[in-house]
Each structure stands twice: as C-alpha cells, then as structure tokens.
Amino acid sequence: MVNPVAISLRGLTRRFGDVVAVNSIDLDVLHGEFLSLLGPSGSGKTTVLRMIAGFERPDAGTIELAGTDVTMTAPYARDVNTVFQDYALFPHMTVAENVQYGLRVKKVAKAERVERAQAALASVRLADYEDRKPAQLSGGQRQRVALARALVNRPKVLLLDEPLGALDLKLREQMQVELKEIQREVGITFVFVTHDQDEALTMSDRIVVINEGRIEQIGTPTEVYEHPATAFVAGFVGISNLLDPVTAEQVIGRPGTWSVRPEKIHVHLSGESAPAGHHCLNGTVREVIYVGMSTRFVVDLPAGGSLMAVRQNSEGSTDLGHLRGQSVGLSWDERYEYQVADRI
Amino acid sequence: MSTSRGTKIALSIFAIIVFGFVYIPLSVVLINSFNAGETLSWPPSGLSIKWWQRAIDNEGVREAIVTSVILGLIATAIALVLGTLASLALSRFRFFGQDAISLLIILPIALPGIVTGIALNNVFTSYLGGLTFLTLIIGHATFTIVVIYNNALARLRRTGSSLDDASADLGAGPWTTFRLVTFPLMRSALIAGSVLAFGLSFDEIIVTTFTAGPGITTLPIWIYQNLFRPTQAPIVNVVAAALVLISILPIYVAQKLSSDSERGGGIM
Numbered sequence: 182m183v184n185p186v187a188i189s190l191r192g193l194t195r196r197f198g199d200v201v202a203v204n205s206i207d208l209d210v211l212h213g214e215f216l217s218l219l220g221p222s223g224s225g226k227t228t229v230l231r232m233i234a235g236f237e238r239p240d241a242g243t244i245e246l247a248g249t250d251v252t253m254t255a256p257y258a259r260d261v262n263t264v265f266q267d268y269a270l271f272p273h274m275t276v277a278e279n280v281q282y283g284l285r286v287k288k289v290a291k292a293e294r295v296e297r298a299q300a301a302l303a304s305v306r307l308a309d310y311e312d313r314k315p316a317q318l319s320g321g322q323r324q325r326v327a328l329a330r331a332l333v334n335r336p337k338v339l340l341l342d343e344p345l346g347a348l349d350l351k352l353r354e355q356m357q358v359e360l361k362e363i364q365r366e367v368g369i370t371f372v373f374v375t376h377d378q379d380e381a382l383t384m385s386d387r388i389v390v391i392n393e394g395r396i397e398q399i400g401t402p403t404e405v406y407e408h409p410a411t412a413f414v415a416g417f418v419g420i421s422n423l424l425d426p427v428t429a430e431q432v433i434g435r436p437g438t439w440s441v442r443p444e445k446i447h448v449h450l451s452g453e454s455a456p457a458g459h460h461c462l463n464g465t466v467r468e469v470i471y472v473g474m475s476t477r478f479v480v481d482l483p484a485g486g487s488l489m490a491v492r493q494n495s496e497g498s499t500d501l502g503h504l505r506g507q508s509v510g511l512s513w514d515e516r517y518e519y520q521v522a523d524r525i
Numbered sequence: 526m527s528t529s530r531g532t533k534i535a536l537s538i539f540a541i542i543v544f545g546f547v548y549i550p551l552s553v554v555l556i557n558s559f560n561a562g563e564t565l566s567w568p569p570s571g572l573s574i575k576w577w578q579r580a581i582d583n584e585g586v587r588e589a590i591v592t593s594v595i596l597g598l599i600a601t602a603i604a605l606v607l608g609t610l611a612s613l614a615l616s617r618f619r620f621f622g623q624d625a626i627s628l629l630i631i632l633p634i635a636l637p638g639i640v641t642g643i644a645l646n647n648v649f650t651s652y653l654g655g656l657t658f659l660t661l662i663i664g665h666a667t668f669t670i671v672v673i674y675n676n677a678l679a680r681l682r683r684t685g686s687s688l689d690d691a692s693a694d695l696g697a698g699p700w701t702t703f704r705l706v707t708f709p710l711m712r713s714a715l716i717a718g719s720v721l722a723f724g725l726s727f728d729e730i731i732v733t734t735f736t737a738g739p740g741i742t743t744l745p746i747w748i749y750q751n752l753f754r755p756t757q758a759p760i761v762n763v764v765a766a767a768l769v770l771i772s773i774l775p776i777y778v779a780q781k782l783s784s785d786s787e788r789g790g791g792i793m
C-alpha cells in the first residue's frame with residue numbers, strides 16, 4: 182500500500198535571532214489533500230513553506246516527503262513546486278519560456294515540453310499569451326502563469342504562499358473556485374498559505390491554524406469554525422464571541438471560557454421566552470449594524486463583555502435600528518456552545 | 526511644485542553658463558584639430574586634416590593607444606570576473622565580516638589615487654621585484670573592480686533572490702540557475718559597468734604613474750609628456766579631439782543600457 186502521508190513534519194523549528202518563527206510543529210499532510218495554513222501575518226506560515234521547499238534549513242526537526250527524509254536535501258532535488266507570493270516569474274523570459282523552465286532544466290525533449298506547457302497554459306486559460314513577457318500581464322494573469330509554471334512539472338506537492346493576496350476581491354473569489362477545481366482535477370496535494378479565514382474555510386479539506394509559530398488547531402473547516410479549540414482560534418476564525426468565566430458560570434453553570442458563534446444566537450424582545458434546551462441571558466443592545474444579507478447586534482452583558490448575534494434579513498421590513506439601547510434576551514441551543522482553552 | 530518665472534530664468538542662465546564652461550573648450554579642441562596653421566592660432570586661418578595625418582603617422586601616439594587599449598581590456602576583464610563573483614558572494618550569501626569586506630572592496634575608489642598609487646608602488650618595488658606591465662594592470666584592477674562590483678551588486682539587490690529560489694524550486698542546480706536566470710538579468714549591468722571601467726582605466730594617470738614599469742607609456746601619460754612641447758601641441762590636440770569623439774559612443778551605450786533596465790526590461 183502506498184504511504185498516505187505526502188508531507189510529514191516532526192518537531193520543526195526555525196529561529197531568526199531571538200524570534201522563534203516556527204516552534205516545534207508536528208504535521209502530517211495527506212496525499213491529494215487541500216490543506217491550508219491559516220494564521221495572522223508574522224505567525225510563521227511562509228517559514229514553514231520555505232522549509233518544506235528547502236529554501237530555509239530548520240534549526241531542529243525533520244521533514245519527510247512521501248516517506249523520504251529530505252531535511253538536508255537541496256531545493257532543486259525535492260519533488261515539490263512553489264507558487265510564490267510575488268509570483269517570481271522570470272522577467273527576461275516569455276510566458277511560454279517561464280512555463281517550460283522546469284521541463285527544460287530536467288532535459289525534457291523540446292516537442293514534449295512545448296506541448297505540456299501549452300496544455301498547462303490552456304488549463305489556466307492563458308493559451309494566447311505564450312509570447313508575452315510577464316511585465317505585459319495583469320496581476321491575475323501573472324498569478325495563473327505562476328500556477329501553470331508549477332503544475333506543468335506534475336509535482337506530488339504544490340506549495341502556495343498567499344497566491345491570491347495581491348488580487349482584488351472579485352478576481353480573488355473567482356480564482357478561489359478555479360484553484361479548487363484544478364486541485365480536484367489534478368489530484369495534487371496542495372499546501373495553501375493564507376491569512377484570510379474565509380479563503381481557508383471555503384477551499385480547504387483541512388485547516389491548520391498557526392499562531393506565533395505554533396499550531397493552535399488542526400481540523401476540517403467545520404471543526405475549526407464550529408469547535409474552535411482555543412480562544413485564539415475562536416477569535417481568528419469567524420467573529421470572536423467569548424463568554425468570560427463569570428458569565429459562563431452564571432449562564433452555563435460550568436467554569437472556563439466559552440464560545441458561541443453569532444449566527445447561533447437568537448435575539449428575543451422582552452417577554453418572549455427561550456425554547457427548552459437553550460441557554461439564555463439578558464443584555465442591552467449597544468449597536469445594530471445592517472450588513473445587507475443580515476443584521477448584527479452587539480449586546481452588552483450585565484457582568485461586562487458583550488456578545489454578537491446575527492439575524493438573517495429574510496423577512497420584509499428589516500430596519501431594526503430602534504432596538505438600540507433596549508433590553509433583549511439572548512438564547513442559543515446548548516449544543517452550539519464550546520469551551521475553549523487559552524492554548525492547547 | 527511650480528517654479529516662479531524669475532527662478533526659471535536664473536536656472537536657465539546658470540545651466541547655459543555650466544554648459545558653456547564644459548563645451549566651449551571641447552569645441553575649441555575639435556575645431557583646432559583641423560587648424561591649417563603651423564601653430565594653433567585662433568581663429569584658424571584655414572581648415573585642413575594635416576594634423577590628423579601627422580598624429581596617425583606618429584609612432585609614439587600609436588604605441589600609447591595600443592598600450593592603453595590592452596591595459597583597459599585586461600583590467601576590465603579581470604574586474605568582470607572578480608567584481609561579479611564578489612557581488613554574487615555578498616548579495617546571495619550571509620557570512621561573518623560581510624559588511625567589512627564590502628567596504629574594503631569599495632574603498633579604493635574613495636581613496637585618493639595618489640594614496641593607492643604610493644601604496645602599490647611601495648609593495649611592488651620593495652617586495653615584488655619592481656614595476657612591470659603586470660603591476661600596472663593590478664593597479665588599474667583596484668578601481669575597475671569597484672565599478673563592476675557596484676553595478677552588479679545594485680542589479681542583484683534590485684532583482685532580489687526570489688528568482689533564484691524559483692529556479693531552484695523548478696529543479697535547476699546552482700550553475701543552471703546562474704546561466705539561465707542570474708546572469709541574463711545581470712548582463713546589461715555588467716556591460717554598462719565594463720564600459721565605465723574601461724573608460725576609467727583609459728584616462729587614468731595617477732595610479733599609472735606609480736605602477737607602470739619603465740618605458741611603458743599609456744595614452745594619458747603620452748599626452749602629459751608632450752603637452753608642453755610646442756612642436757607636439759597640435760598633435761596632442763588631435764588626440765584629445767579623437768578621444769572626445771570616441772568617448773561619446775560608450776557613454777551613449779552605457780546610458781541606454783541603464784535606462785532600459787530601469788524600465789524593467791533588461792537587455793535580452
């Protein structure tokens with residue numbers, strides 16, 4: 182049976198002076214998986230990727246690709262390809278020459294290399310751009326050339342460092358869909374770095390949430406979103422909605438910090454009572470924010486702190502601004518409350 | 526920013542004065558080289574090419590030109606190899622004492638030529654058995670290397686190392702990366718640097734005085750030796766005129782190369 186693990190990191194650590202950029206990371210990436218590294222800027226995502234690609238040597242730990250230890254192997258001898266954050270296209274080569282580069286240095290015959298490059302460019306819908314120089318392309322087109330340049334080599338693993346970061350929102354969303362489709366078609370393992378939680382949630386099979394060089398949580402998008410393991414994850418993925426220990430003790434009756442997602446919280450006008458199996462508490466509406474599809478309520482709690490609740494604007498007249506300053510009841514199904522650790 | 530009318534006029538006048546100081550004497554040299562008189566009386570009584578003829582027939586001039594061209598070519602070639610290697614080492618690797626070495630490479634161009642000259646002269650005559658054509662080449666290499674190094678380093682810093690990473694990522698070893706990516710992107714900077722280095726070597730006189738072996742006469746030295754001999758003055762004038770004309774080409778090339786690469790294209 183083939184080894185199901187494409188990349189295996191054990192105790193991976195990298196320091197820059199006093200900064201521990203990557204702090205003892207253990208991670209197994211499975212074959213054919215779309216795995217995202219999600220974390221704020223400076224959390225060590227790029228450094229992890231650069232160590233997998235071989236541009237950065239770890240201070241401690243090991244890296245295995247398909248069961249082979251490559252910790253000390255030079256980048257050009259590793260069967261991975263990278264789509265760089267700044268694309269790193271060769272400015273003196275045409276689009277076709279850029280895409281053929283990997284095949285050229287591996288001495289693939291000219292005819293085959295031309296054919297494969299054409300196919301790769303067609304798959305990113307840039308068939309007519311072969312003779313252009315990178316400087317003559319738009320940001321989105323450069324991004325796709327970078328993708329074609331990597332994919333044409335049929336690597337076992339593709340590393341992508343915030344590849345959509347430089348694109349505007351519309352193009353970004355379009356490329357998210359395309360990238361996901363391409364990954365499904367070619368069946369390559371993708372390790373995708375992003376600081377954008379929506380991007381990670383929509384595209385990934387699994388998400389690794391990283392903070393200050395450590396893994397906070399590994400899980401499917403649903404797990405990470407619905408069951409944040411730590412207060413950091415609860416805050417970074419989705420809107421932070423934490424119940425401090427004092428309030429939690431009163432409402433839930435158990436100690437610790439708890440989290441409830443805003444869309445799970447119902448807002449009741451005074452007098453209405455919560456259904457059975459729900460936890461509820463009262464608060465004062467501080468803000469009513471209309472965001473088109475939904476309305477957000479920021480509700481101050483009596484013991485301090487606040488919760489956000491989201492209501493879909495599915496019914497007619499939805500101007501709820503008059504609720505500002507009013508006392509309301511909040512309730513949620515107890516199945517949707519999760520205790521979070523400060524750190525695992 | 527808008528400049529007032531008065532400022533504009535003042536700046537224009539200033540510019541004209543500066544241009545006048547530089548280009549009127551150059552024009553006089555050029556026109557005088559065609560002076561028909563036996564002495565260079567101004568204004569010329571008539572035009573002729575007899576001084577050009579005599580300069581070309583002058584063996585001293587021919588030998589000096591050959592010496593200077595060979596010296597310039599060798600000093601530039603040495604600088605190309607060493608300056609390029611130094612720039613690669615200092616931009617692509619991190620090591621102890623990096624900044625100190627960078628400073629040491631650049632220092633000779635900041636030091637007065639006379640200091641470099643005396644120092645080299647001392648070493649060559651005291652320890653290395655005297656001055657030769659080789660010691661002259663070494664003397665010139667001290668400043669031609671700086672020019673190539675600076676040009677190459679500026680280019681390497683601007684292109685950054687991410688293209689080298691991309692090349693390695695696609696399976697290219699260090700030499701292939703250099704051949705297909707690093708060098709092509711440096712090429713125009715190296716050509717511009719070489720033109721400049723050759724130019725510096727060609728008209729250098731101070732370091733040359735201290736490092737040239739006996740009997741070796743470069744063109745600047747020849748000009749200096751003959752400048753004050755009345756019979757030779759018109760020939761010196763022709764040589765100067767020729768140099769003005771010849772210098773225009775490399776300066777034009779160097780400027781074109783550096784402005785091309787500023788536009789991001791580079792020379793392919």
Ligand SMILES: Nc1ncnc2c1ncn2[C@@H]1O[C@H](COP(=O)(O)OP(=O)(O)O)[C@@H](O)[C@H]1O
Nearest residue numbers: 197200202220221222223224225226227228229
């Ligand atoms: N080459 C480097 N030299 C010094 N510090 C670095 C270097 N690369 C990264 N770092 C530091 O390591 C930390 C993690 O950086 P990085 O991996 O780029 O984070 P991310 O990609 O998540 O934004 C940051 O504090 C950054 O300043």
Ligand SMILES: [Mg+2]
Nearest residue numbers: 223226227228
């Ligand atoms: Mg990064």
